[in-house]
Amino acid sequence: MKTYLPNRFIVERDPARCIQCEVCVNQCSFDVNYRDADEDEVRSREENCVGCHRCVLFCPTRALNIRRTPLDYRENANWRPEIIEDIIRQAESGGILLTGMGTDKAHPIYWDRLVLNASQVTNPSIDPLREPMELRTYLGRKPDSLTVEPGSLALKTKLAPQVAIEVPILFSALSYGAVSINVHKSLARAATEMGTLFNTGEGGLHRKLYKYGANTICQVASGRFGVHPDYLNVGRILEIKIGQGAKPGIGGHLPGEKVSAEVAATRMIPKGTDALSPAPQHDIYSIEDLAQLISALKEATNYTKPVSVKIAAVHNAAAIASGIARAGADIIALDGIRGATGAAPKIIRDNVGIPIELAIAAVDTRLRQEGIRNQVSLIAAGGIRNSGDVIKAIALGADAVYIGTAALVALGCTVCQQCHTGKCAWGICTSDLRLTKRINPDIGAQRLVNLLRGWSLEIKEMLGGMGVNALESLRGNRLHLRGVGLTDTELEILGVKMAGA
Amino acid sequence: MTGKEPTSPAVTARDSVQIDAAGLTTQQLNDLLRRAVADGIKKIELRNVCGQRYIGTDLGQPVEIDIYGTPGNDLGSFMDGPRIRVHGNAQDGCGNTMNHGEIVVYGHAGDITGLSARDGKIFVRDYVGYRAAIHMKEYQERKPALVIGGTAQDFLGEYMAGGTVIVLGMELKPGEKHRARFIGTGMHGGAIYLRGEVEKYQLGKEVGVKELDDNDRAALGSLVGEFARHFSYEAEALLQGKFIKLVPLYLRPYGRLYAYG
Ligand code: SF4
Ligand code: SF4
Numbered sequence: 071m072k073t074y075l076p077n078r079f080i081v082e083r084d085p086a087r088c089i090q091c092e093v094c095v096n097q098c099s100f101d102v103n104y105r106d107a108d109e110d111e112v113r114s115r116e117e118n119c120v121g122c123h124r125c126v127l128f129c130p131t132r133a134l135n136i137r138r139t140p141l142d143y144r145e146n147a148n149w150r151p152e153i154i155e156d157i158i159r160q161a162e163s164g165g166i167l168l169t170g171m172g173t174d175k176a177h178p179i180y181w182d183r184l185v186l187n188a189s190q191v192t193n194p195s196i197d198p199l200r201e202p203m204e205l206r207t208y209l210g211r212k213p214d215s216l217t218v219e220p221g222s223l224a225l226k227t228k229l230a231p232q233v234a235i236e237v238p239i240l241f242s243a244l245s246y247g248a249v250s251i252n253v254h255k256s257l258a259r260a261a262t263e264m265g266t267l268f269n270t271g272e273g274g275l276h277r278k279l280y281k282y283g284a285n286t287i288c289q290v291a292s293g294r295f296g297v298h299p300d301y302l303n304v305g306r307i308l309e310i311k312i313g314q315g316a317k318p319g320i321g322g323h324l325p326g327e328k329v330s331a332e333v334a335a336t337r338m339i340p341k342g343t344d345a346l347s348p349a350p351q352h353d354i355y356s357i358e359d360l361a362q363l364i365s366a367l368k369e370a371t372n373y374t375k376p377v378s379v380k381i382a383a384v385h386n387a388a389a390i391a392s393g394i395a396r397a398g399a400d401i402i403a404l405d406g407i408r409g410a411t412g413a414a415p416k417i418i419r420d421n422v423g424i425p426i427e428l429a430i431a432a433v434d435t436r437l438r439q440e441g442i443r444n445q446v447s448l449i450a451a452g453g454i455r456n457s458g459d460v461i462k463a464i465a466l467g468a469d470a471v472y473i474g475t476a477a478l479v480a481l482g483c484t485v486c487q488q489c490h491t492g493k494c495a496w497g498i499c500t501s502d503l504r505l506t507k508r509i510n511p512d513i514g515a516q517r518l519v520n521l522l523r524g525w526s527l528e529i530k531e532m533l534g535g536m537g538v539n540a541l542e543s544l545r546g547n548r549l550h551l552r553g554v555g556l557t558d559t560e561l562e563i564l565g566v567k568m569a570g571a
Numbered sequence: 572m573t574g575k576e577p578t579s580p581a582v583t584a585r586d587s588v589q590i591d592a593a594g595l596t597t598q599q600l601n602d603l604l605r606r607a608v609a610d611g612i613k614k615i616e617l618r619n620v621c622g623q624r625y626i627g628t629d630l631g632q633p634v635e636i637d638i639y640g641t642p643g644n645d646l647g648s649f650m651d652g653p654r655i656r657v658h659g660n661a662q663d664g665c666g667n668t669m670n671h672g673e674i675v676v677y678g679h680a681g682d683i684t685g686l687s688a689r690d691g692k693i694f695v696r697d698y699v700g701y702r703a704a705i706h707m708k709e710y711q712e713r714k715p716a717l718v719i720g721g722t723a724q725d726f727l728g729e730y731m732a733g734g735t736v737i738v739l740g741m742e743l744k745p746g747e748k749h750r751a752r753f754i755g756t757g758m759h760g761g762a763i764y765l766r767g768e769v770e771k772y773q774l775g776k777e778v779g780v781k782e783l784d785d786n787d788r789a790a791l792g793s794l795v796g797e798f799a800r801h802f803s804y805e806a807e808a809l810l811q812g813k814f815i816k817l818v819p820l821y822l823r824p825y826g827r828l829y830a831y832g
Binding site for chain 2: 159160162163164165166167168292293294297298299302323325326334338339340343344346348352353362365366367369370371372373415
């Protein structure tokens with residue numbers, strides 16, 4: 071069928087700079103650049119270009135530039151180019167449109183409408199270069215009250231397992247199979263060096279990475295891939311994945327092409343078969359069932375690890391979170407509508423779920439009202455872009471945040487949204503061995519450590535500016551936030567005052 | 572449930588104990604089991620079990636456990652090695668995500684029996700509930716098996732990715748059909764052997780019906796033989812009558828679902 075899809079990008083090659091070295095030919099995994107044998111010249115099949123910039127940055131003479139094709143349709147606010155082209159794509163394929171990464175739609179980003187406070191005159195700000203700043207966070211269920219031995223002051227209350235993290239930022243679930251082993255290695259090493267945790271996602275943990283167990287969250291999802299006693303015991307935290315912000319309510323299909331021998335060994339399924347994760351976990355149809363799986367995991371690990379439950383932020387997130395806390399979870403991970411994915415139906419990614427900012431506020435408020443906020447730690451995910459977002463999430467009521475996209479960008483990702491194709495030219499979201507080599511775990515870990523270090527320094531500066539010397543004092547302290555350009559209802563749900571008030 | 576203070580298990584032989592589970596909470600009972608196994612106990616008899624969950628889950632040893640009474644949900648979930656005999660019925664989630672070992676139920680079992688099991692064997696003398704063997708999978712030499720003497724309910728073998736399920740249909744009266752619907756929906760690996768009749772509409776869209784070949788008959792014979800030994804049946808008799816084999820039609824049932832943009 072002749073395609074009616076126009077090209078999306080123009081590959082500009084400056085003939086004065088191009089030295090015909092073919093680096094762009096080798097770097098492009100989308101079959102764009104090639105040497106034309108007749109003309110003996112490097113050319114481009116622009117119709118295949120996805121705008122990932124791999125060629126641009128690896129061209130030794132910087133001869134390349136990628137531009138959006140300037141092809142204009144007649145102006146129409148309703149029938150925008152993307153909408154027209156999606157219809158064409160479906161008319162030519164008859165399938166569900168798949169995509170990668172988080173939504174690119176202009177859902178309101180409340181982080182950008184929230185501003186932070188700082189001390190002026192009436193209370194001094196604190197200089198983090200001079201005074202200690204405490205970012206350490208303990209994840210896990212906190213008791214309702216503490217009893218201590220009179221005299222010795224030894225703690226008598228038996229605490230549920232707690233996991234200390236030195237920065238309030240964890241790496242979000244990225245399954246091995248969706249991302250490559252070198253990405254997992256980079257994340258594991260960076261988490262270890264920074265005293266935080268990375269999350270295996272639902273594809274199990276490669277045996278080679280078991281040595282990073284103390285910094286690993288092991289996920290258990292509906293496919294139960296790679297879930298066995300060693301896996302459950304090696305991690306620091308277990309996480310039951312109910313949902314994901316990019317695709318609430320649906321499962322996942324990892325295509326057989328991505329199930330290489332190593333991925334198969336880790337997931338414990340035959341090589342080349344599709345790894346199908348059903349939409350629900352079929353042993354969880356209710357809060358009572360969830361309580362049962364939480365307890366089963368605790369029994370399976372002899373009550374040594376906190377159990378987290380990850381849900382997509384949806385309309386009734388607050389009530390659901392209350393149920394999760396009461397079901398015995400130690401941690402709730404909330405993933406908002408801007409959360410990313412290795413592959414999801416575009417229509418779901420762009421239309422289902424609620425923004426994470428509203429979800430954090432709603433859940434924190436509800437758990438406080440019910441007097442059970444102490445029973446769980448709250449990890450917020452889905453669209454955390456910088457340290458400003460982190461600190462605002464914590465002021466709204468989160469204990470810590472997960473970052474996924476930001477971590478991948480640190481590794482080279484340009485958010486080209488082609489993760490579902492398995493051809494990621496940056497070697498991140500692929501299991502093609504030729505491409506996965508593009509991530510060097512030493513360099514990858516270094517880039518991630520640098521990012522976390524930068525963000526922690528910024529968080530300390532902002533905390534100091536507010537006159538606060540421990541993150542603990544900011545947690546859920548919404549008085550440090552003000553809203554700009556928000557309606558009364560939005561302010562009410564966020565639990566913040568209008569700037570100026 | 573607070574439960575009573577657990578009493579020490581009665582040591583019945585050098586490496587076997589009897590535990591009275593009456594009034595114990597799930598956690599207390601599993602704690603006793605963990606300790607017994609840590610002490611090198613190889614055979615455990617549990618008396619008066621009444622609803623305690625997750626029995627056998629983290630023992631990680633080939634211990635033998637005889638359960639008298641009714642164990643609760645998730646019996647042997649994530650289990651890696653133990654051999655459990657239930658002298659009574661099992662409830663929901665029996666063998667959930669089981670890694671290795673054996674569960675023999677001298678009665679019936681509830682919903683999601685063998686969910687996501689990766690290895691090990693489950694033998695249920697009577698019937699099982701809904702969604703049995705859902706998402707059962709196999710990997711290399713690990714091949715789980717679920718043998719059901721009676722019949723099963725809807726969604727048997729849904730999303731099944733490997734392993735073997737056998738349904739013997741012993742409870743069916745002459746002329747009576749299996750009742751389960753949506754059998755093998757989304758199935759993409761493994762095999763279901765079914766004795767007794769089913770109509771086409773009872774099968775998921777992703778399964779096909781095949782006649783048994785010699786390999787199938789060998790596999791069936793060996794598992795049915797084990798089943799017969801556990802429950803003192805004549806294997807010969809159980810193998811009589813017509814079996815059909817349900818197999819996935821596609822290795823990638825949902826491969827054509829998507830468009831890449
Ligand atoms: S490497 Fe990326 S940006 Fe360059 S031509 Fe290929 S698809 Fe386009
Ligand atoms: S992970 Fe790779 S394919 Fe996915 S958005 Fe980033 S660069 Fe593109």
